[in-house]
Every structure is written in structure tokens, then in C-alpha cells.
Amino acid sequence: MLGKFITLEGGEGCGKSTNIKFIEQLLKEAGIPVVLTREPGGTVLSENIRQLLLGRDQEKISEQTELLMMFAARAQHIKHIIQPALEQGTWVLCDRFTDSSYAYQGGGRGIDSATIAWLENFSQNNIRPDLTLLLDVLVDVGMARAKNRGKLDRFEVEKMQFFNKVRTCFLEIAKQQPKRVKIVDAAQELSLVQEDITQLIQKFIHG
Ligand code: TYD
Helix, strand or coil: CCCCEEEEEECCCCCHHHHHHHHHHHHHHCCCCEEEEECCCCCHHHHHHHHHHHCCCCCCCCHHHHHHHHHHHHHHHHHHHHHHHHHHCCEEEEECCHHHHHHHHHHHCCCCHHHHHHHHHHHCCCCCCCEEEEEECCHHHHHHHHHCCCCCCCCCCCCHHHHHHHHHHHHHHHHHCCCCEEEEECCCCHHHHHHHHHHHHHHHHHC
């Protein structure tokens, strides 16, 4: 692949939305062509799946269905957006990716990681992130921030225990894959979070 694939991960209220725009700006300032996208979502079909996944006014979604919908959205996103961009030499910056499936569907919902790994191999055509920044914040701090944003989606209404499992799983992935996954302390003041992000991105760009 000619382009690099960067993903941003973290729990609720970790500041992903603000910081992903900041990273996009850093890449642009470095003269790197970049596509900013998100999961679940990124194509028309995948954004429709996202609406179904996040909505709260429909029938109950089973854990298996939820996982398959995440990967259906992802397979479409990879095929139509991520892979073509990387092949052209455009970098891809994605708000959440497969680590979220391990953390939410695996850690949170309790689906075994071997099943998720099977789906990862089946649907991703060897596409894996080159760099992942994990914005880490204590669950109660993140949840308090997320609650201030208004109407909660189908994930945001989950209990503290669920999000603690999500966080533990993200931290475990970072521990297992330290070369790819870099932890950023998202409890810090925004300017300090962005200083850390700048250092990590500059190091990644310049090697
Ligand atoms: P996002 O818009 O990033 O939520 P937030 O800004 O509230 O953090 O993502 C939507 C939700 O989808 C989020 O609660 C996490 C969930 N999700 C999964 O459960 N599995 C996945 O594979 C992905 C990509 C997201």
C-alpha cells in the first residue's frame, strides 16, 4: 500500500471528534493527502447500517447481529473507500476501526476474540492500521463528558461496567501491540493531549 492507514480509538467522551480533526490538520500541514472517515460508516450503505446500529427506537439487536453489522459496514467501507485511497497513495484517517469491535463486541458484549479475528481476516482483505492512537480516559470522566452532548445513542446508554470492560480491552490491545497502538492520556488538558498527539504523528511521518 502506498498510503498509510491511521485509526483513532477510545471510549465514550475521550475527545475523538476534536482530536481527529486536529490530526487531519497535522497531516495536511505536512503536505500529506488524507481522507477522513469513520466507522461504523464512511459509505452510503455503511452510514445506513450505522443509523440502524445507533438508533434506539427499533427491535432489540442481538450481540451476533451487532457484530455482523459492524463487519458488514466495515467490509463495504474498506472495499469502496479505504483500500482505493491507500492504493492511490492517499492516507486514511479513520474514527474507530476493528479495535472497537474487539473492545465493544468482544470486551463489552462478551463475544470471543477468535470469532472477531475470523471476521477480521474474512472481511478486511489484509487491510490493517499502520498506526492507532488510543485516547484513554477513566470511564466515569468520559461518561460525564458524553452525557453533556445531549441525546444518548444505543451504546451510550450502557452501564459503567460495560465501558470498564471496553476500556480494559483497548488497554490490553495496546499492551499486546505496542508498535502499532500508542496510548494518549486523554484526561489531560486539551493542549497537552494535542502536544502528545503531535509528537506521535511527527514521529510516525518522519520515522
Ligand atoms: P462513535 O461515533 O465513535 O461514538 P462516540 O463518538 O460516542 O464515541 O461510534 C459509535 C459507536 O459505535 C460507539 O459507541 C462505539 C460503537 N462501535 C462498536 O461497538 N464496534 C465497532 O466496531 C465500531 C467501529 C463502533
